[in-house]
Amino acid sequence: MVNAIRADLYRLFHTKGFYITQFLLILFVVISVSAEATGTVGVTSSDEITGMQSRLQANDWDSYQTFIAFSSMASFLIYFCLPLLVMIAGYDFVHKSYKNQLTSGVSRLQYFGSKYLIFIVVTALQFLFYYTSAFLTAAVTNGIGTAPKDFWINALQTIGIQFIGFQAIFIIGLCILVITFSNVSSVISIIVIPLIINVSSALFNIGWLKYFDFQFGINFAWVRNLPDFSWPVFLCFSSGVIIVMSYTAYQAFRHKSL
Amino acid sequence: METVLEIKNLNKRYKNQYALKNVSLSIQKGEIYGLIGRNGAGKTTLLKSIVKLIDSTSGQIALFGASTEKSWVKALRRTGSVIEVPVAYESLSGWQNLAYYCKLRGITNEKAIIQETLDIVGLDPKDKKKFKHYSLGMKQKLGIAIAILSRPDFLILDEPINGLDPLSIVEFRQLLKRLQQEQGMTIIISSHILSELYHVATRFGIIHYGELVKEISKEEFETLCQEYIVLQTSQMDNASRVLKEMNHYQVKIIAKDRMHIFDDSHQINHIVILLVQQQIPIDGIYYQKQDLENYFTSFVRDGMEEITYG
Structure with missing residues (x-):
């Protein structure tokens, strides 16, 4: 597993697409911090969220405020992780480079497991990069500022919730990638499925549907006291999706004629 | 092994x-x-x-x-x-x-x-x-x-x-x-x-x-693919009869005007004389050796039957 991570990181660091993605992410961070503006993907309609956005607009964007602001824009990270999924797993499935590994003593479970693990590690690094670059950019432009009460505990909880919601979105895309061997289908599913759930959840008052709205969860993970919303339940739903979809993806891959 | x-x-x-x-x-x-x-x-x-x-x-x-x-x-x-x-x-x-x-x-x-x-x-x-x-x-x-x-x-x-x-x-x-x-x-x-x-x-x-x-195996193939003589003639039946009956050559008719003659002695001159004596026209006669491609083609074309030289 360690060898697989080393190898794929080596490959990523030698791929132009990786540097372009990281450059665009930095550009996004710099523009957002400079403009002191937030944005989200999808539909939101909660008073707590509106309140959070108002507070952000009232305060200067020092490093801590920027961190909070960026936590509400984390769904944009989906777009900065899509190329990583394509580079790590998509290329292998579409160009059949899995053959070089599967025919030389790597089992399908090991292969699938290592690809998924590498993606988890790389997206974790991408989260780190996203928040660190935002924090540092704000420190340069507006100063570090003073940490609000319980900031770091909140920050860790937020990143944890976001990361699990994020993986729930991507495992659906990975599953579709494994079934179809198509990057396009996978990318479309990652973009469209969360949006459909997000819009449906906002339009229809279905109690359980909001817990499948991973995009909402990612964007507002900082807000702990959302009405009619339980974060533990959200985490259970997200984890459930990760387990079911990863099992489905593996079974599809295991029985596929390659 | x-x-x-x-x-x-x-x-x-x-x-x-x-x-x-x-x-x-x-x-x-x-x-x-x-x-x-x-x-x-x-x-x-x-x-x-x-x-x-x-x-x-x-x-x-x-x-x-x-x-x-x-x-x-x-x-x-x-x-x-x-x-x-x-x-x-x-x-x-x-x-x-x-x-x-x-x-x-x-x-x-x-x-x-x-x-x-x-x-x-x-x-x-x-x-x-x-x-x-x-x-x-x-x-x-x-x-x-x-x-x-x-x-x-x-x-x-x-x-x-x-x-x-x-x-x-x-x-x-x-x-x-x-x-x-x-x-x-x-x-x-x-x-x-x-x-x-x-x-x-x-x-x-x-x-x-x-x-x-x-x-x-390659050895078996080389043994099997001995050199043979290709004869082109318009009187295939007569030529075949003469070669088989008079000299006991093994022949295989490939087309209506072409046959393969198998014989270890490789006496092409003897065959020419024999056919001329019987007034059978010779349009062409030469040596050839079966290669893997011919072998495979014949094998598949002949309905997977063992190739025989008789």
Whole structure:
């Protein structure tokens, strides 16, 4: 597993697409911090969220405020992780480079497991990069500022919730990638499925549907006291999706004629 | 001698159609086994079954004696393969691709191994060209380089000569011989280019509509493919009768104006005199030797019946 991570990181660091993605992410961070503006993907309609956005607009964007602001824009990270999924797993499935590994003593479970693990590690690094670059950019432009009460505990909880919601979105895309061997289908599913759930959840008052709205969860993970919303339940739903979809993806891959 | 691969009654069925039907073969250590067959005959399906890219419907495959799922995966660590087309990462150079696989397989002394592997396949280690800009020949070489990076005992090559220019084919032939002789590798190779396969393989298997219809060693083939005389004449019946009755030659009529005459003494002059005496016109007469391509063509065309020379 360690060898697989080393190898794929080596490959990523030698791929132009990786540097372009990281450059665009930095550009996004710099523009957002400079403009002191937030944005989200999808539909939101909660008073707590509106309140959070108002507070952000009232305060200067020092490093801590920027961190909070960026936590509400984390769904944009989906777009900065899509190329990583394509580079790590998509290329292998579409160009059949899995053959070089599967025919030389790597089992399908090991292969699938290592690809998924590498993606988890790389997206974790991408989260780190996203928040660190935002924090540092704000420190340069507006100063570090003073940490609000319980900031770091909140920050860790937020990143944890976001990361699990994020993986729930991507495992659906990975599953579709494994079934179809198509990057396009996978990318479309990652973009469209969360949006459909997000819009449906906002339009229809279905109690359980909001817990499948991973995009909402990612964007507002900082807000702990959302009405009619339980974060533990959200985490259970997200984890459930990760387990079911990863099992489905593996079974599809295991029985596929390659 | 160690049996590298043993296949018994292997079947692969897609809906109502058999891609492989009761295939049985065994390959011994040090052999170069040439798999011959038309497009869609089942060569790639057979090779994919060996490396577990597809599951067979029934039958047994033992790779290095391993037949269970777990031991098979372990046995595959002793193999290298290029199935269908060579695949590598397009944005990486040859060296970088090998570095990737070295890291993946936990190969130590990476630099020396890559250098040596590129030397073996004849690629320039200093070449910074990316895989996507490689010629087909270079891609084939890099595919083999990836396959032999861990110095496997068994190499599986599916149509590796396809699309290569004549010079590359000669280089490829030399490469295979080097791998067998210097690295001691056992090789199974499928190809359409039978003349080339003839030069490298030590044993051949003909696969037709999913069935392994014939296995023959190179020695057996050379014995079988003796030199014969081709006679072209407009009086085929008379010529055939004269040659059979008067001189007991073995003949095989190939076309309405052409026959093959088999005789160890190779007395072409004697045949000419005989036919002239009987006033049978000769449009052409010359020596010819059966090659693998003719053998395969005749074999498949004649409905898989054993070729006889009488």
